[in-house]
Amino acid sequence: MRLFIRYTFRFIAVFLECIYALLFIGAFYFAYSLVLTIPPVKDKAILHQERTAINDSTFVLNHSWSRKTKDAYYEVYLIGAPFERGVAYGKLLKEPIQRQEDHFISSISKMVPSARYRYFLMLLIGFINRNLDDYIPLEYQSEIYGVSFSFSDKYDYLRNKYSRILNYHAAHDIGHALNDYSMVGCTSFAVQDEYSSDSNIIIGRNFDFYMGDDFAKEKVLTIMKPDKGYGYVSYSWAGFMGVVSGMNEKGLTVTINASKSQIPTASKVPISILTREILQYASTTQEAIAIAKKRDVFVSETIMVGCAKEHKTILIEKAPDKMDVYESNKHWLVCSNHYQGKDFFNTDINQQNMQGSDSKYRYDRMKELLFDNFPISASKTAEILRNKNGLNNEFLGYGNAQSINQLIAHHGVIFEPEKGLMWISTNPFQMGKFVCYDLNKIFKNPYLSINEKITVDSMGITGDSFLNSDDYKKFVKWKTIKQHLFDDYMLGIKYPMTKEEATEFINLNAENYNSYMTLGEYYKEHKEYREAISYFKIALTKHPSSLNETKSIENLIHECNKLIAKN
Numbered sequence: 001m002r003l004f005i006r007y008t009f010r011f012i013a014v015f016l017e018c019i020y021a022l023l024f025i026g027a028f029y030f031a032y033s034l035v036l037t038i039p040p041v042k043d044k045a046i047l048h049q050e051r052t053a054i055n056d057s058t059f060v061l062n063h064s065w066s067r068k069t070k071d072a073y074y075e076v077y078l079i080g081a082p083f084e085r086g087v088a089y090g091k092l093l094k095e096p097i098q099r100q101e102d103h104f105i106s107s108i109s110k111m112v113p114s115a116r117y118r119y120f121l122m123l124l125i126g127f128i129n130r131n132l133d134d135y136i137p138l139e140y141q142s143e144i145y146g147v148s149f150s151f152s153d154k155y156d157y158l159r160n161k162y163s164r165i166l167n168y169h170a171a172h173d174i175g176h177a178l179n180d181y182s183m184v185g186c187t188s189f190a191v192q193d194e195y196s197s198d199s200n201i202i203i204g205r206n207f208d209f210y211m212g213d214d215f216a217k218e219k220v221l222t223i224m225k226p227d228k229g230y231g232y233v234s235y236s237w238a239g240f241m242g243v244v245s246g247m248n249e250k251g252l253t254v255t256i257n258a259s260k261s262q263i264p265t266a267s268k269v270p271i272s273i274l275t276r277e278i279l280q281y282a283s284t285t286q287e288a289i290a291i292a293k294k295r296d297v298f299v300s301e302t303i304m305v306g307c308a309k310e311h312k313t314i315l316i317e318k319a320p321d322k323m324d325v326y327e328s329n330k331h332w333l334v335c336s337n338h339y340q341g342k343d344f345f346n347t348d349i350n351q352q353n354m355q356g357s358d359s360k361y362r363y364d365r366m367k368e369l370l371f372d373n374f375p376i377s378a379s380k381t382a383e384i385l386r387n388k389n390g391l392n393n394e395f396l397g398y399g400n401a402q403s404i405n406q407l408i409a410h411h412g413v414i415f416e417p418e419k420g421l422m423w424i425s426t427n428p429f430q431m432g433k434f435v436c437y438d439l440n441k442i443f444k445n446p447y448l449s450i451n452e453k454i455t456v457d458s459m460g461i462t463g464d465s466f467l468n469s470d471d472y473k474k475f476v477k478w479k480t481i482k483q484h485l486f487d488d489y490m491l492g493i494k495y496p497m498t499k500e501e502a503t504e505f506i507n508l509n510a511e512n513y514n515s516y517m518t519l520g521e522y523y524k525e526h527k528e529y530r531e532a533i534s535y536f537k538i539a540l541t542k543h544p545s546s547l548n549e550t551k552s553i554e555n556l557i558h559e560c561n562k563l564i565a566k567n
Contacts, residue, residue: 233422271303478515
């Protein structure tokens, strides 16, 4: 994967130098032509209203409100028509929204240091998303337009606020394809009947979407009471109006898992907008399927849908060219990052994904954990989502992508849809305590008062004891050094390291192949090829996370040998 990224960066650099002059001539016209059309809004009176501060982190605007919890995430309650609730969302969460965009832009700037290359990337994504507003329902366009008024002015040089936020909703999908899922390796499961502690459906999922630690700091629990459709609760980040994990008032749940995609050339409906529509307008699996069928998407994704009414969970497998529905004939269902339905399972791209990535390994590991731990309760679900070992409970080092818990998750969630209960994780990753919410209380009245208690403290799940261990402290230090080494060999941000410091780095996480692969890349960049080869060879003995990673390491060894022979 790192080899792929490195060659991609080098190719882009050469390519951009060749066409930069042409781009400069046409850039202003091209950028102007990619500005998305503002949706029509008749009544903008709410723009002139201001939020009322209850304290420095609690705000009210009409019947909507927001507050920061003692566990450092935000709750925001929204009610009303699309533009109205969008403006309210923006005004109530203005500061975290602007910080979130800062973190996003900062991550992109670090990955692509050159300003002109970033500008080209903006144009490229703008070209892919040139007709994005044709595929997003007007209701959500109006809502997102309302939110956009609270975005920062300082990035207006990239594009106007509405075009930016709409593109951010598609960035999640484009990131899936361009990164080949290197930062997206989600795992989820559902159990019921004899596999559930009380026979009801229990669903657990890790959302392993990683854009850096800062991006994941400020999470938002959105409680939506729209003027049309069903009320729902979702968990994500500030400024994001799509849904990646959520449950509605009828006990229908949605979560998403990426599957292998081709690089898109044109946008359709972002997956998070499709799942938002399902959550807002479906109460049964058939209604969810009908909504999914009528929308075109531009990346491949699996949508897990749990249904209280029908006492079942299905997988909607959606791709740009077709769709399938997978139902298990067992009392359990596991989803990682490959397709399982008959229409997709034997396709070349799905089989290559299963053979080359860590998806099948995590699928098998999740099955093993379910078989070893059933009947499953909410607390056991949290234990499973936090499990850091591999098949047969083998220790793979901390942070191996073959683990269910890769120590990168933006969040974890647990649903008991037939009881109307939803648990959300707190920082860090899915390792902090899980807070339980009762959707029956949330949606029992026309309005939700800011004074209403909506959590169930007695059903909360305590944080992982691993957070208090020396191993966790070592992992945090290891991750920091690993990032410095990555910045050195990939971005040219120099990080001097002695041999003694390299040994110390290894000892922080000695069983993770990435410790050795990262040092190998570092020494290769510094032209110490024999030292690099020695680390690469050790990495091959330490459970590389996939066949693709193994091939990458072998190719790096081959490169080093060629460079030694050349010199």
